[in-house]
Amino acid sequence: MSFKRASVNFLTKLSRPGAAAHCLAAFLRFLFRLAPVRRKVASRNLEIILPGKTRRERRRILRGTYDHLVWLGIEFMALRRNPRDVLEWVEAENPEALDDNAGGILLACHVGNWELAAAWIAQSGHKITVISRDFKKPGELGIIEDIRLGAGVKLLTTPSRMTKAVSILRRNEFLAITPDQYGGSDGANVPLFGLETSTVQGPAVFAYLTKKPIIPVFTHRVAPFRHVVRFGSPIEWDDTGSRNKTIYGITRTVNETVEQIILEAPDQWLAQHRRFRGHY
Numbered sequence: 001m002s003f004k005r006a007s008v009n010f011l012t013k014l015s016r017p018g019a020a021a022h023c024l025a026a027f028l029r030f031l032f033r034l035a036p037v038r039r040k041v042a043s044r045n046l047e048i049i050l051p052g053k054t055r056r057e058r059r060r061i062l063r064g065t066y067d068h069l070v071w072l073g074i075e076f077m078a079l080r081r082n083p084r085d086v087l088e089w090v091e092a093e094n095p096e097a098l099d100d101n102a103g104g105i106l107l108a109c110h111v112g113n114w115e116l117a118a119a120w121i122a123q124s125g126h127k128i129t130v131i132s133r134d135f136k137k138p139g140e141l142g143i144i145e146d147i148r149l150g151a152g153v154k155l156l157t158t159p160s161r162m163t164k165a166v167s168i169l170r171r172n173e174f175l176a177i178t179p180d181q182y183g184g185s186d187g188a189n190v191p192l193f194g195l196e197t198s199t200v201q202g203p204a205v206f207a208y209l210t211k212k213p214i215i216p217v218f219t220h221r222v223a224p225f226r227h228v229v230r231f232g233s234p235i236e237w238d239d240t241g242s243r244n245k246t247i248y249g250i251t252r253t254v255n256e257t258v259e260q261i262i263l264e265a266p267d268q269w270l271a272q273h274r275r276f277r278g279h280y
Helices: 001-016 019-034 039-049 056-080 083-089 115-123 143-152 161-171 203-211 242-262
Strands: 092-094 104-107 129-130 154-156 175-176 188-192 196-200 215-225 226-231
Touching: 001 019, 001 056, 039 242, 056 083, 056 115, 056 143, 083 092, 083 115, 083 161, 083 188, 092 115, 092 203, 104 203, 104 242, 115 129, 115 143, 115 175, 115 215, 115 226, 129 161, 143 154, 154 161, 161 175, 161 203, 175 203, 188 242, 196 242, 203 242
Parallel strands: 092 226, 104 175, 104 215, 129 154, 129 175
Antiparallel strands: 188 196, 215 226
8 A cells, every 4th residue: 555545544544533633733733833824825815805804803713714724624534434434524504406307507716615515515515516626647446536536526627628528517507716816828807896807707608608607606604514515596697699798798797606605604714725826
């Protein structure tokens, strides 16, 4: 057995709900406080999204984001033991939004434990595919991808995402996208918290092409291994007659929804991501 695999197995055992998981969390929190990852980026992001908060309030929220990352990792590793456990850890609000057998675009953010949300959807009997980053090496599965697949969550990582994503939606399945990260050179400059920033257009493009609903998904940790996942009403949008204008308009509405989701629990947002590149 490789050292990497042995380490993963050891961490999986420690991630079991209970005293061991809390001891592991305390140790990881200590490491983060010694060397907080991307502290300057996270601090600047919180200044942007929470201009009305005092510096002390933002520091408290910043500490919360690191504590959240600790439990995010532990809960995800624990999922490796038995994916069915997610049905006990997660309580769903308005799950009926998924029950019309028509599929749709799930608009999620890196808030709460988005990994558990996807696993809950899959373990509840729905077909879900998550658009994910490409693997570093063709044919190689990392531990994150391995756990996702074990939970029944399909992954879309190939260069032909557009065609495959449309096919998934036309089969009345669910396609999950997290558009709260930087959109890169392919994104559109759309306002987010008052700043123009490159934004992923996937939800808008797929909605325009397939006319499938965009369903917001919000998760929130109430306590370790206790989560609420809430499914919102589909995002409303109008076809302006112009493809580009319509997609831009949908993307603006998507960003407005993203703002609401992040502000629900800023201490459970992945603030360490360089979301507002060009504004640091």
